[in-house]
Amino acid sequence: MVAEASNKTISVTLRVWRQAGPNQPGRFVDYTAKDLNTNMSFLELLDVINDDITRGGGEPIAFAHDCREGICGTCSLVIDGKPHGPHRGVASCQTYVRSFEDGAVITVEPFRARPFPVVKDLVTDRAAFDKIQQSGGYISVRTGAAPDANAIAVPKEDAELAMDAAACIGCGACVAACKNASAMLFVAAKVSHLGLVPQGQPERDKRVLAMVNTADALGFGSCTNQYECSAACPKLISHDFIARLNRDYIGATFRTAFTPASANTGGGA
Amino acid sequence: MAKLDSKIPSGPLADKWRKHKTEIKLVNPANKRKYEIIVVGAGLAGASAAATLAELGYKVKSFVFHDSPRRAHSIAAQGGINAAKNYQNDGDSVYRLFYDTIKGGDYRAREANVHRLAEVSVNIIDQCVAQGVPFAREYGGLLANRSFGGAQVSRTFYARGQTGQQLLLGAYSALSRMVGQGAVELFTNEEMTDLVVVNGQAKGIITRNLVTGELRRWAADAVILATGGYGNVFNLSTYARGSNVTAIWRAYKRGACFGNPCYTQIHPTCIPVTGDYQSKLTLMSESLRNDGRIWVPKRKEDCRKDPASIAEEDRDYYLERMYPSFGNLAPRDIASRAAKRVCDEGRGIGETGLGVYLDFSDAINRLGEPAVRERYGNLFDIYHEITNENAYKTPMRIYPAVHYTMGGLWVDYNLMSNVPGLFVLGEANFSDHGANRLGASALMQGLADGYFVVPYTIGDYLAGQKPGSRPSPDAPEFKEAEANVRAMTQRLLSAKGTQPVSHFHKRLGQIMWNYCGMARTKEGLQKALQELPKLREEFWASVKVPGSADTLNQALENAGRVADFIELGELMCLDALTREESCGGHFREEYQYPDGECKRDDEKFGHVAAWEFQGVGQPPLRNVEPLNYEFVKMSVRNYK
Structure with a gap:
């Protein structure tokens, strides 16, 4: 052999x-x-x-x-x-x-x-992905401000699912495979990863709105559910995360529209 | 001679860092924004440093040669990250992690640095979890641990086989947050090509934009290099193809001392070379040695036969034979050298004769295929992808490969090199692993340096610099450095040769692997030191670098990096030749115990060798920093 x-x-x-x-x-x-x-x-x-x-x-x-x-x-x-x-x-x-x-x-x-x-030749500029991340693909935690790592328990199932999403390597094959050049699978992977863990909850709405809106502004298209993205994904990230993204996005849109926000947010110490 | 002051704080080991933090100078918050810091590299060390310094209020510029900070090679680390959390209640402590690391490094690292590393390890895990890193968890929702080599406790945190990826994405997210807020200016596709030293202090860099070819000058109050290791000097390694020595090498040529360049770690279980076209070696996790048995045929003439046709009595399970107590789980350096020995005897297997079998048939007979699949399925899949062989049916072929360099630029306790204002973090510095690194410690060191050490120690330097005193990028030192880079680029492009860069990189790799690899001898190293200057001259005389300087030109990028690797190769061989002892990854055939263990010479070589550049082709100066072990007794490393 x-x-x-x-x-x-x-x-x-x-x-x-x-x-x-x-x-x-x-x-x-x-x-x-x-x-x-x-x-x-x-x-x-x-x-x-x-x-x-x-x-x-x-x-x-x-x-x-x-x-x-x-x-x-x-x-x-x-x-x-x-x-x-x-x-x-x-x-x-x-x-x-x-x-x-x-x-x-x-x-x-x-x-x-x-x-x-x-x-x-075969080299493309994928800086747009970095810009999407910079608009909200993180949890705001200053170095040194973290509580003990075991202070918050995370259900194993949630951690595993978060890891499935977090496996994204940011290559952009999902965009290249999509007839609309949609970045939905990429955005969904990051939004789902951080949205599935308790640490990601405080900024969950803000994050999904910022990342989706930034992707739109950068010229990525919309998702029309053809799933070419997950077929081309080298990490086989599931298009189910796009459904999760859509739920988060719709929810966040309603919540930010109808929930009164403190006028003092962002000020102070 | 360079002045090497390690600046190790006095006092009891466990109090040094705490005491140092209270004694070093601070920069007040209103003044922080007046200082600019350049961070080169955005792997674990660079990204964590850039993000943290920006959070503190410094103005940070982050430079990466990749098209995105998320591509840095920290991303490829598989196994895990150590931390002295003692969540398993198995007796771990900061002291034990310190001790294991010092011993693993064969008593060639600084006690104070390593203790600090062990202390901050616990903060790293807290920080990463808060960032959302999806570490493996137990059913109760708390963090899981696994065991790793060189330790008797279970202290390794992991995210499947992608721990490096997840930690890097955590640091990248922290960096991205700061970029989004405008606190870090990010420059991608921007490669550092020279360090600018003004009045003896590091005050800026020259970069080449890899897309436009433009050379740019950048002034700052301090420069941080976090540019990784230099294992690609061997051409074939587990490193990414782009990993290079250029940033730290050019800093070395500007006066920064290079510590212990010959300390290289060679990992025993990688997929072997299949042909001269090969560009990359892939690691197969060491955990496979728990259930796989390593062997080669007893007779040379059996080496090309189908392994299934070789009878049990004609197989040499050489690790079990030579090291009966440890068997297939012998330490990394021992296992690597043993594989080399049997292949040198002509008993290696596979097309090139440089390979040994890692056989799971006993484990499959004992446990059944499903159990083996559950433990190692993903690794068998990777193996199949690369080799097209089914390791459930036929043994894996493995061979050792270069995968980490413990040497790097010399730094003091503050992670500052002997050039004031130049800080060096992560694999790029020499500091914490001595002559051998333990598994799951590279990620720990990168993040320790970036999140929890340099943010404190850089303030001590900056507090002594007047705000706004940084030089203008139009100062003569900047112009000279830019002209230096321009001249090198022109020299490469105008070389009238016929051979592509890869030709020289392959030859360099062969010389380094043969003479400065797993086992080194005086004769071999002397031979390499004759061949390398010839290779250097031949490179400049007969390399062909097509294209122009004002566009994306990957051949040109590569040519500059390989030119630096050839010079580095000479320094590594000289360091290996001068160090007349064996320690950790540095194995000199002449200095070994009868059982093949490293024979150190603490009296003559219980020190760091920090080399100082004197000109290309000129012998560098060898400075020495004695290693004073105050708390641990240097003894013979023994894992039996």
């Missing part, structure tokens, strides 16, 4: 999106790579092609990557039309050459969504 899998080599052609800069026209360029060990990762395939391009005097393909173990959320390829490639529940860096047939022509594109403009 070992010998069989690793001795096999194949050749493939990558049809890669090349774009010199944000406002430049892009086009597909073909690169053929021969005698590839099928245990090679897809990003290593790009490394090999880039070294060939460099030796040949060309400019290598820019692509985003870092940890190469599926947790940092940097890699962001659309492979044959699918964000993160053919397999469910993995990031681009966890896609391997063995997933392709000998002689295959593989299309490689950047994540495509208006709020994620192309920087160069």
Whole structure:
């Protein structure tokens, strides 16, 4: 089994999106790579092609990557039309050459969504996600002000569900997979994670309103329940969290509209 | 020679930090906003420091080379974070955590720093829970713990196999809150390329914007580097591809001393290399060694055979044979070196011959497949994803890999380097792990430094700086530093070579792995010290860096980092050669006990080596900070 899998080599052609800069026209360029060990990762395939391009005097393909173990959320390829490639529940860096047939022509594109403009080739700017976080994706707790960690018990079921949501790696595949370029799964994951633990309750309404409204303002679309997002998610985060987000959002909208707020909020010590 | 004053407070061990906090100078709240602090890096140490300093009222600028602070490699830590909470009622205490860490570090760390680390560990857990970090819980809703190596108590807090991710997202959320409030200015895709020293003090940095290529000068009252470790000097490691030494290396070239560069930790259970295209090694949790048995064939000629066809009597369960009392759970460094030994004998398995089997068939026979699946299912899945092999049916193949560097820039008790105003946190400094780090302690140190140490100690430095006295970014020192960076960029782009950067990185990695890896010898290190200067010259003569300086150019970024790694490699080998003893991760073949344990020489080497730059290609100065053990007796590390 070992010998069989690793001795096999194949050749493939990558049809890669090349774009010199944000406002430049892009086009597909073909690169053929021969005698590839099928245990090679897809990003290593790009490394090999880039070294060939460099030796040949060309400019290598820019692509985003870092940890190469599926947790940092940097890699962001659309492979044959699918964000993160053919397999469910993995990031681009966890896609391997063995997933392709000998002689295959593989299309490689950047994540495509208006709020994620192309920087160069396969690299996009996903700073919009940071802006959504900065608008409310946190619990306001100053360093040093925390009570003992066991002062508040959190039901195991809630902690587990919060962890399911918190597993989001912020890659943006959910946006790239959505025909509306909606960031709902990303926002839902953060809102659910913090909304499921007791520490997150005081700011729960404020948080959901701020994050959803910021996402809207940044140009992300609305959710129309196609669930392409959770199908493309490398962490398989469930679209059920979007339902939770919608409940929180509607509730928060009513509560803030009808609950009198103290005129003194925000003042004082 | 640099002056190294560790500034360890006097008095009983347990009172040092408390006493120090009451004695160091403070900056009054109205003055804090007059000070600007630069924080480079936003992993656990950098993000927690930037957020906390901003909360205190300082003006903070945060720089990261990633496209978002959430990408920092702290995110990949799996196992957990230690804290002396004693929630298990199993006899843990601050002193025990201190003692385990000192002993784990093979008596090469500072007692006072490590005790402080153990003290603040309990605050870290409080802070993270308050931020909403979803730690594992028991059915009653209270926090769960697991056990880790090098300890006899259960003190590790965890969030599934993604503890680093969850702690980083906690620190990132605190940082994001401060960015949202305008208290931190965040600069992403901005790589530090030089440190600016004015009148002997760190007063700013030069950055290159990785998207536009623009070089920028930034002045501040103090500079914090929290830029992680340098294990990618080996090319193949469990580090992220982008992890690099550049920020601390350029600070070293501006006068900051580099402490114990040769202390490297090599983890025994990683998925082995499959070919020369490989870019990354993936860790398989050490917990697998609880139920897996490690072996290689007794005969070389069996190595290429299907493992199932090798009879029981033809297998060498070498850890069980060599270390009968610990067996497959021998300490990390022992297990790593043993794997290297059997592979060097030609008995390694897999395509490259650099691998050993980790076999679960006994555990499956004993417990049944479902029980094994329940304990390790996610790890078997990861293994399958990468290797396409089913570890329930055929043994896993593993091999040791580089995954942490204990060395780093030298800092005093205040985490300030010998360059006043330059603070260094987390893996980037040398301070708390001695010659070997215990599992689940890296996350603890990063957050301790950022949340609970530097916010106090930086005030002591700033109180001595007049508000508004920071230099202008137009000062000559800034212009000189910018010109220095520009010249290096030009030199890289104009090199008339033919080989991509990866060619040199791979060769560097081979030299470092062969001669400065798991087992080091005088001859090998001397050989490396002949080869590395040649590699450096060859790099500059024949590297090819395509593209231009005024755009996103990943080859250029990489070229600068690899140029620094080649220089660092020389320093590591020199440090390893000079340290004529074995301790923790630094194993010199010449200095070992008959059973293969490290043979320290406390009399000659019971000190920190802090190297001082004297010019590229020039031998650096070796400064020494003696380690005075006042409270613990240095003894032979023994886990039997």
